Amino acid sequence: MMKIAIVGTGPTGIYCLQQLLATGRQLAVTLFEKGKKAGIGMPYSPEHAGKFMLANIASIEIPPVVEPYLDWLQAQPEARLVSFGLEPEDLDDRQFTPRLLLGEYYRAQLLALVERAREGGHQIDIQESTEVLDILPHQEVLQVKTAKGWHGPFDRVILATGHDFPDEDEATRSYYPSPWSGLIEASIPAVPVGIMGTSLSSIDAAIAVANQHRRFRRRGDDLCFDIAPDTGLHITLMSRSGILPEADFYCPIPYHPLAVLTDEAVARCASGSCPLDTVFDLVRAELLHADPAFALRIGLAGLDADSFAPAYFATREAADPFRWARKNLEEVERNKADKVTVPWRYALLRMHEKVEAIVSELPEADRERFDAGLKKVFVDNYAAVPSESIRRLLALRDAGVLSVLALGEDYDLKREPSRTRIKTQTDEHVFEVFIDARGQKVLTSNDMPFPSLREALLQAGQEVPEVAEDYSLIDVPGYAGRLTLASIPYLMHDRPFVQGITACHDIAAAIAVGAAKGRRRRLAAA
Known part of the structure; x- marks a missing residue:
């Protein structure tokens, strides 16, 4: 059996397991998950998302694991769907659903995939609540170190650690270095709140804050946010340009081929x-x-x-920005209805x-x-966002608690112990709570959390890890051809659009192709 370790069990790790099993080789796979439950993934976990946060991908775009997402949704009890704000009769393959529900789908799919793999003779071991501390080469194999001790040896280690944001201990009561740094569980007072960024992550941060004070309500076809005008809460989304994302638009899937740009x-x-x-x-x-x-x-x-x-x-x-958002929303909803x-x-x-x-x-x-x-x-x-996210922004705007600030190219940001000041060329803005929601930053070899691997990358002169077509490391003694880097933040330097669930699947497919080729080369040599 080929012995493989997969570090991280979010969508990338799950698709890696799925694609490797499809190669037909008997495998012994150990999956390491730092969290309490394998298969969920950080953006889709209860620690980092609320029921109101929508996944920015519809069922029609999600590569199936064991079963399509829509089929899984339709098999869920009605009460479970209603608890997430979904009506069973309204489910369709272009619907955007809560992130938490998508996380539960991936958890269920991983468990089903593992059960099927074991029935097929594969050895699958899931190590939950187990953080990998280091990865070391030993002769022709790799060993994995955790707080529980050493694991291995492994013929190949796949790093599928996913998004990497600042830890919660870097946050304070007035500053959050990302929406994933304790914001969901924090208590935000009714004060001026600044959010850096205008993407879906920024919108979710704004809604997370707003939901602590009032709730969105539907009045006929309209979405409203009822709050007293003198509450003191005001949220400002900001970016250099001050434009909001547009709403997700209708198009044929799978994509039609391009005529010129092939x-x-x-x-x-x-x-x-x-x-x-x-x-x-x-x-x-x-x-x-x-x-x-x-x-x-x-x-x-x-x-x-x-x-x-x-x-x-x-x-x-x-x-x-809000007039544009309202007009764009009307256009895309009309186009979706008329296809x-x-x-x-x-x-x-x-x-x-x-x-x-x-x-x-x-x-x-x-x-x-x-x-x-x-x-x-x-x-x-x-990066167009779900229509519902735009509706929520407009409801907050209509309630008088949301504005958008165009910072321009030249501004100064100063963090103080209890507030954040931003000075533009024309004004100064003071926020008692500030959230940096600019999304995933590109990571380099210096950010690698595994000391031995980090040192090997730097000694090889790779400021950014270099990978082959199958995402295995190149020219790193002890690791080349044995360690596969499927962690998206480290790939973004050369692949700036690599984020997203479909990218996770594509990466996994390439890894499996590489593993199959490696097997054929070894058989030929033997």
Whole structure:
């Protein structure tokens, strides 16, 4: 049997187990989970999410483990669904459900997958409440150290540790370094609250604070938030541009193939002298092909890789963010009802993963240009949020407890013991509670929590871990070919769009392909 350790049992770890089992080889797998329950994943756990927080992915997009998410939902007791705000008769494959429910799905799927694997002769061991402290090479294998002692030897160790945010002990009563740093269990007073960021994580943070003081209520088709005007609570979402994300839009799934920006066309761009400009020529041509009216409206023919983003955001930045949000919400809900696809939105959605393939090969100057421009457009497009999240923002705005602040490019943020001050070019803003909700930061080898592995990476001169197509480490003595890095924060440097459940599945599939190839090479050598 091939002996494998999987560190982390969120979606990435679960899909890794699923894909490895599908290779047909008999396996002995040990799954290490730091939390009390394996299979849930940090963003979907009760410690880090409330029932009101929605997952930003619908059933139709979630790769099944043992059964599709919608099938699992439809098999749940009605009382359980109602407790999460869902009506059984309203379930459909494009619905956004609470994160906690998605976490319960993955937990159930892991247990079912393990039961099926054991029946097939595989040896599966789940170590819950077990934090991995270090990973060390020993001859031709790896050993894993926990507080319980040494485990192994393992032919391969897969790091699937998922998101990495500051610990709760870094938070104070007036400052939270992330929405995952104790905010869910904290008691937030009715004071001015500042939230850095305007993404779904920021929206969830705002709703978590608001829910401590009043509740959202439905009045007919409208969502309302009733609160006394003199309560003292006021929440400010802020970012450099001050724009809100748009609502998730209807489009065909699985995706239709692109006409111009193909894998082959993108690959050819890497060999040119100006790869970013060449790949943008493909982006422009694809948009012109998909939606000539949109191209004409923003003057696409005269734009380049640097001017495209300013033109794309110009109208939204000039508009009131809540008026834009209300108009956008009405548009996407109408399109969903009529199954209408906006061609330019769909084109951008399908292009970002194709373009990502060339990012690691961009010269430094081109990478800086990409991060400052085209990347922002793609992120804005694929990070559209559930319509219900926009409704909640509008309800808070109508209740007078929410505003959006555009900080501009030049602002000063100063943390004090009991407040946070932000000074822009025109004003100063003081917040008695401040939440940094800018999402997952890119991690480097210095952030690696396993001392021996961290030292080996740094000695190999890898400031950012280098991985092969199957995500196994390259050129790190003792670990190369044996340790597989499936932890998304460490992959984001070269793959800026790698976040999300579908990415977890794709990573796992590549790991399984690599494991199967390695097996064939060993058999051939024998």
